[in-house]
Amino acid sequence: MPESESRPIVWSDELWDDLLRETDAGVCYQCGTCTATCPLAERGALNVRQLIRLGAFGSGVPGRAVDSPGLWSCTTCAQCNVGCPRGVDVVEVVRHLRGRAWKRNEVPAGLRPLLWAEFQDGNPYRMPPSQRTQWMRGLSGPAAGSSDGASTVLYVGCTASYDPRAQRTARALARLLAAADVPFRLLGENEVCCGETPRALGAQGLFRDLSSRAAESLRTAGATRVVTISPHCFDALRAGLSNEVEVVHYSQLLDELVSGGKLKVGGTPAPNLTYHDPCYLGRQHGVYEAPRRLLESTGAKILEMPRNRRWALCCGGGGGNMWRESDLEGRLADERVTEARDTGASVLATACPFCITCFNGTESAGTGRLEVVDVAEVVARAAGVSSA
Amino acid sequence: MVRMAVEKASLLQPLESYEQPMVQAALVVGGGPAGMAAATSLARQGFETHLVEREREVGGHLRHLDQIEPSGADAKSLLTAMLGNLETSGAKLHLGTEVAQIDGHVGNFHARLGTGETVEAGVVVLAMGATMVRPPEDYPLRSAYDLETVTNQRLEEMLSWGRVPGRTVTLVSCIGARSDERGCSRYCCSSMVGQALRLRRMGKKVRLLYRDLRAYARGAEELYRTAAEEGVAFFRYPDVPAEKAVRVVPGAVRFHDVLLDRDVELPTDLLVLVCGLVPEDPAVAKMLKVSRSSDGFLLERHPKLGPVEAGSAGIFLAGTAQGPKDLGESIQQGLATAAKAAALLSRDTIEKEPLCAVIDETTCNGCGRCVRVCSFGALEPYTVDEGGKKSKKVRVITAACMGCGTCAADCFRDSITTPFFTDEQIEAQVDAALSDDPASKVLVFACNWCSYAGADQAGIEKIQYPSNGRIIRTMCSGRVSDRFIKRAFEKGAGAVLVTGCHPGDCHYINANSWTGKRFEIWRKTFERRGIAPERFQLEWISAAEGKEFAAKMKEMATVLRDHAAAAPPPAEAVSAGK
Numbered sequence: 001m002p003e004s005e006s007r008p009i010v011w012s013d014e015l016w017d018d019l020l021r022e023t024d025a026g027v028c029y030q031c032g033t034c035t036a037t038c039p040l041a042e043r044g045a046l047n048v049r050q051l052i053r054l055g056a057f058g059s060g061v062p063g064r065a066v067d068s069p070g071l072w073s074c075t076t077c078a079q080c081n082v083g084c085p086r087g088v089d090v091v092e093v094v095r096h097l098r099g100r101a102w103k104r105n106e107v108p109a110g111l112r113p114l115l116w117a118e119f120q121d122g123n124p125y126r127m128p129p130s131q132r133t134q135w136m137r138g139l140s141g142p143a144a145g146s147s148d149g150a151s152t153v154l155y156v157g158c159t160a161s162y163d164p165r166a167q168r169t170a171r172a173l174a175r176l177l178a179a180a181d182v183p184f185r186l187l188g189e190n191e192v193c194c195g196e197t198p199r200a201l202g203a204q205g206l207f208r209d210l211s212s213r214a215a216e217s218l219r220t221a222g223a224t225r226v227v228t229i230s231p232h233c234f235d236a237l238r239a240g241l242s243n244e245v246e247v248v249h250y251s252q253l254l255d256e257l258v259s260g261g262k263l264k265v266g267g268t269p270a271p272n273l274t275y276h277d278p279c280y281l282g283r284q285h286g287v288y289e290a291p292r293r294l295l296e297s298t299g300a301k302i303l304e305m306p307r308n309r310r311w312a313l314c315c316g317g318g319g320g321n322m323w324r325e326s327d328l329e330g331r332l333a334d335e336r337v338t339e340a341r342d343t344g345a346s347v348l349a350t351a352c353p354f355c356i357t358c359f360n361g362t363e364s365a366g367t368g369r370l371e372v373v374d375v376a377e378v379v380a381r382a383a384g385v386s387s388a
Numbered sequence: 389m390v391r392m393a394v395e396k397a398s399l400l401q402p403l404e405s406y407e408q409p410m411v412q413a414a415l416v417v418g419g420g421p422a423g424m425a426a427a428t429s430l431a432r433q434g435f436e437t438h439l440v441e442r443e444r445e446v447g448g449h450l451r452h453l454d455q456i457e458p459s460g461a462d463a464k465s466l467l468t469a470m471l472g473n474l475e476t477s478g479a480k481l482h483l484g485t486e487v488a489q490i491d492g493h494v495g496n497f498h499a500r501l502g503t504g505e506t507v508e509a510g511v512v513v514l515a516m517g518a519t520m521v522r523p524p525e526d527y528p529l530r531s532a533y534d535l536e537t538v539t540n541q542r543l544e545e546m547l548s549w550g551r552v553p554g555r556t557v558t559l560v561s562c563i564g565a566r567s568d569e570r571g572c573s574r575y576c577c578s579s580m581v582g583q584a585l586r587l588r589r590m591g592k593k594v595r596l597l598y599r600d601l602r603a604y605a606r607g608a609e610e611l612y613r614t615a616a617e618e619g620v621a622f623f624r625y626p627d628v629p630a631e632k633a634v635r636v637v638p639g640a641v642r643f644h645d646v647l648l649d650r651d652v653e654l655p656t657d658l659l660v661l662v663c664g665l666v667p668e669d670p671a672v673a674k675m676l677k678v679s680r681s682s683d684g685f686l687l688e689r690h691p692k693l694g695p696v697e698a699g700s701a702g703i704f705l706a707g708t709a710q711g712p713k714d715l716g717e718s719i720q721q722g723l724a725t726a727a728k729a730a731a732l733l734s735r736d737t738i739e740k741e742p743l744c745a746v747i748d749e750t751t752c753n754g755c756g757r758c759v760r761v762c763s764f765g766a767l768e769p770y771t772v773d774e775g776g777k778k779s780k781k782v783r784v785i786t787a788a789c790m791g792c793g794t795c796a797a798d799c800f801r802d803s804i805t806t807p808f809f810t811d812e813q814i815e816a817q818v819d820a821a822l823s824d825d826p827a828s829k830v831l832v833f834a835c836n837w838c839s840y841a842g843a844d845q846a847g848i849e850k851i852q853y854p855s856n857g858r859i860i861r862t863m864c865s866g867r868v869s870d871r872f873i874k875r876a877f878e879k880g881a882g883a884v885l886v887t888g889c890h891p892g893d894c895h896y897i898n899a900n901s902w903t904g905k906r907f908e909i910w911r912k913t914f915e916r917r918g919i920a921p922e923r924f925q926l927e928w929i930s931a932a933e934g935k936e937f938a939a940k941m942k943e944m945a946t947v948l949r950d951h952a953a954a955a956p957p958p959a960e961a962v963s964a965g966k
Binding site for chain 1: 620651
């Protein structure tokens with residue numbers, strides 16, 4: 001037993017009050033339901049209950065936070081929140097504990113450059129702001145956000161701006177909005193990261209900084225409504241923008257358009273597909289049915305995976321894990337893709353660029369029998385709009 | 389089985405119920421909330437009521453409280469209200485004195501108080517309360533080790549003044565409770581969570597160390613949640629007595645946090661010991677022969693069927709004298725005793741079931757064996773002077789006798805008769821049961837309260853078991869005499885099974901302990917006479933244990949089969965051993 005283990009931990013009332021101010025961890029009675037439902041706990045990577053308890057102790061011993069079991073492995077999927085009988089927002093606690101680790105500079109290697117990229121470039125990809133519009137290749141007219149005076153802003157987000165796979169989703173969505181006569185604008189070079197990654201990693205200061213920059217650019221554009229592609233932007237903008245602007249996920253908007261008859265879908269019915277609930281859309285914000293209604297409107301039949309909606313298994317990409325090599329044995333995405341394939345579906349649809357990246361990165365996804373697509377792309381095909 | 393009933397019926401005699409005069413007055417011993425509630429209620433119903441309180445004021449522990457948890461009600465106003473009700477109820481208060489001497493039985497108790505006054509009462513309510521445990525030496529109650537230590541009672545006083553020393557306060561639960569025979573003190577969790585919350589609202593840093601947290605009263609769980617929300621920090625210490633788990637070091641307490649699995653130190657200015665309740669050792673309960681449970685608190689007749697009654701009629705138990713409980717529960721129990729007592733007091737006389745033992749004084753030689761086994765003190769030795777020749781006798785105090793029959797089984801001279809369960813009647817049942825193919829029969833003696841009901845339960849649950857059992861019911865297994873066993877084996881019974889309530893559950897206080905003691909002797913005796921031990925067994929079966937009863941009967945059937953397979957001992961062998 002190392003020496004730090006044998007010496008008693010000295011309780012800090014100040015850190016405790018700190019935790020109480022920022023989270024509702026005080027009411028946790030340590031039943032362990034969170035751990036019992038955590039997909040990482042199942043892999044021995046994280047003990048949520050213990051993490052909360054550790055949080056209560058304020059990590060009084062130096063070196064504690066970085067080696068806290070699983071503090072940085074947590075994907076913030078919020079499965080723990082679903083079962084908590086005390087209604088604790090455990091994800092909030094994880095963010096708080098990560099924040100404490102930043103204050104003591106006890107963070108895993110590789111995260112600091114990531115935050116510098118966010119700070120300097122306004123995105124986690126170290127890409128120049130000038131290239132934010134590259135995704136628009138081939139778009140023109142209303143689909144290129146040329147509707148002057150429109151109060152709706154399509155917030156593309158860093159991933160859809162820079163990641164070639166996600167760019168396709170963005171283009172499909174832009175064309176769908178144009179097809180439904182929804183005037184919208186784009187922020188272009190002025191779009192900055194929503195700050196979701198710093199937020200999930202506990203860098204609260206940087207998150208606040210980024211969201212105030214995002215708020216400023218939205219205000220300048222005269223936006224009253226923001227449509228996001230990534231559920232992560234959806235979550236972070238909702239947290240960062242207070243009530244000044246209405247933030248919606250594109251699946252909610254498309255659902256409205258289709259059910260209101262403004263967007264016609266039909267044509268060739270999509271093949272049998274299954275739908276994966278992104279954590280930040282489903283569990284975090286309760287949007288389960290809009291994407292499903294959209295998929296069904298195309299004539300597709302959804303073959304549900306055993307774990308769906310509140311119990312959907314995380315893809316493994318949240319909570320900053322898109323930028324860290326997973327130290328897990330067996331990726332969550334592998335398990336999820338297998339689960340999807342077992343439904344008999346030939347298409348795995350989801351509504352989050354992180355999920356798509358994770359699923360496409362799995363070994364089994366490459367076998368070709370399962371196509372991973374975004375819901376927007378499925379709708380675009382059914383609406384006769386190019387989804388490329 | 390029909391024949392058994394018919395044979396018994398042919399010997400039945402008409403019985404007359406007894407009537408005893410009832411002194412229509414109540415004596416309540418102890419003036420805490422339970423006693424106050426009982427006395428107020430009885431007096432308001434018009435009964436002459438005497439409340440005896442050792443202290444010069446009534447109120448008990450309530451006098452020392454500021455706020456009642458979990459409701460947060462003001463203790464002083466409650467006490468004032470209860471006192472007002474008591475004073476206007478007409479109850480006679482005897483303050484600053486104790487019951488020095490008490491005897492008697494239902495309908496007729498005589499008490500002498502320390503003041504010399506005497507009180508006659510038909511019923512007695514025992515509400516002497518319990519004591520707060522004295523903190524062990526490990527926690528010196530003074531400023532030491534750079535921290536101050538107080539009890540939760542002292543803290544309550546400090547809270548009532550609104551002045552509590554120190555910035556950091558640590559409360560430790562279960563001091564003196566939940567160790568050895570002693571169980572949970574029940575009142576303390578809600579109380580300490582409430583205290584912790586009040587401290588927190590005064591701006592203190594508050595930590596609460598618990599072994600288990602049992603916030604069971606209405607509103608207590610909500611109070612616990614509020615305390616947690618407002619920042620009281622909760623810690624669970626290991627499942628051993630607090631004095632072993634929580635150590636005081638200079639300026640702090642140290643313990644092993646179970647939920648973190650690490651040793652933890654809490655810098656502390658004020659240490660609060662949340663003390664459990666321990667039973668008093670009241671002389672009055674001893675004089676009334678009220679049993680105590682293994683934890684030392686007064687034992688009720690039955691946890692469900694007689695929760696506020698003592699084993700003997702006319703004596704009722706209220707408040708923490710009967711077991712640790714919170715204020716609300718104490719008052720409830722006080723009111724419950726008043727209701728039960730009033731049911732007796734409302735009549736001029738009390739009618740008793742005519743099961744009371746009868747002693748034939750022509751044959752009784754006053755040996756006193758029966759006096760020893762009576763749990764109710766219902767047998768009284770006396771001396772008669774027959775023409776100058778003094779001889780000892782025993783008589784039955786009919787009011788005190790509960791009719792268990794344990795005395796009759798112990799009388800060498802067969803001088804004691806228990807009506808409806810006479811020797812002749814039971815023997816007629818034995819004979820009838822064994823009149824046909826006795827070797828295939830298992831004769832079962834079952835007590836009225838537990839094992840007979842247990843056999844019934846087997847039937848209710850539709851459990852299949854062999855049909856060769858023949859059950860003879862007595863009020864208590866203590867009624868079973870060795871002459872019945874002997875007779876059964878003489879008649880060639882395959883096996884005999886004596887059953888009764890589990891030890892500690894006896895409906896006649898502890899009469900079945902005599903069954904146990906006697907059985908040990910009988911088993912040896914009958915074994916010497918050639919009865920294999922498996923053919924003569926004792927089994928405790930509760931009213932709920934239908935399954936266990938059926939299983940035992942199956943086992944006995946196997947015993948009979950094995951016995952039949954081996955060569956049975958000739959019946960004469962048993963008789964020869966006479």
